[in-house]
Amino acid sequence: MSTTLDPTTTGAGPGADGAPPGRGWILAGLGAGVLAIVGGIAGATVDAVYDPDVSGDAGAILRRLSEQVPQILVFHTATMLSCALLVLFAVGLHHQLRTRTAPDSLVPGVAAAGLGLVAVAQLLGAGLTTEFAFALAEDPDLVLPESAALFNHWIGTIPWLWGGAGLAGLALFRAARDGAYAPWIGWASLVLGGLSALFLVSPLQYMAGMTGPAWLVVVSLGLLRTPRGS
Template sequence: MSSTLDQTTTTTEASSAPRSDPAGRGWVLAGLGAGVLGIAGAIASGTLGAVYDPDLAGDATAITERLSEQVPQIIAFHTATMLSCVLLLVFAAGLHRQLRARTAAESLVPGIAVAGLGLVAVAQLLGAGLTTEFAFGLAGDPGLLVPETAVFFNHWIGTIPWLWGGAGLTGLALASAALRQGAYARWLGWVSLVLGGITALFLVSPLQYMAGMTGPLWLVVVAAGLLRSTRAA
């Protein structure tokens, strides 16, 4: 009797074995932190409203002077936004892995979910990308800055890091996984459908920055729900 191992049978059996659900909750905590810091970054950005002040409208020099008094807020915005960006990538990786374990092998849900959060991370990275240039310039001698560039910077940080529309795609993907494939509790699916749907609508509308209000909120609720489920398990 031959003792040779049948490699074809072994490979087939291994590929058909159920995939285990990823253990640990560090990635879920990262998502919760990303959502909270996303909200904090939006609040800090909202305090930098010199360019939207009617009393300063059209006066680039006055706007630059106002911004020079708000360097701590600029640093707070930058720090919160970039920490959120880093943590969001950790959460995206963990969510992608879990969705692959809980959804059908041919499902597009895991890929759409991670792509949506990737769009948000890119917007955060770019949204905070000019703060180094202007924070140091405003803290030093604001007179060395061309006032119109400071006006542009104020518009930039009031818009780009608020582009959380990609989270709407992730929310809709999670809703599909929960409501159609039973991957999560149905309440989590409905929350993702509502908040994710609204966020996705902002993504395709001219009011894209409004997604900065609903996207982080969705992330906090979902991460809290996932954290609760991991504790129960």
């Protein structure tokens, strides 16, 4: 689909404060989305606490987790790299939105704040791996079985809290409606971002860990094809 924009509604808009940065921040967003998917897949394979064969048996869960240290380390590394890249993308997107929206628009701030929430969830979600992964690898008896079970629940939930990306997606939908981006980027943001936002306010918040990264990948690819503002 074409992403040719109307030059009268894009580029240096009323709130422009200089040309947007290069496309490195967009590539950072693409990398953050892909790495989040990798981290999510790796984290999903750390499934001791969800295995019906050992469910409710903290000792058995601990032993199973000690066999899943490689997956834990892949989850941790991918999630933390995604976190760092997401911060770069959020800053770049905020800058570009400021040049493409009105000076008093809330869109840039909402987009950046939403992505900031995701980065914090990733940081906290992977934060406990330092405490558990190496202890599990060295000697599982160093870890309380009940703590190991909680750790597995933690990494199976907290890093999946991508609901903040839904706020960013809805902000991009609004920007696209105002002509800042191609319509298809807006509609993709409405669908994937809207779902993520709905998950944010529901008891199924972790489901946004599937729709949020997908939105980020799609939008990053779209932004790569979008002409830079003047």
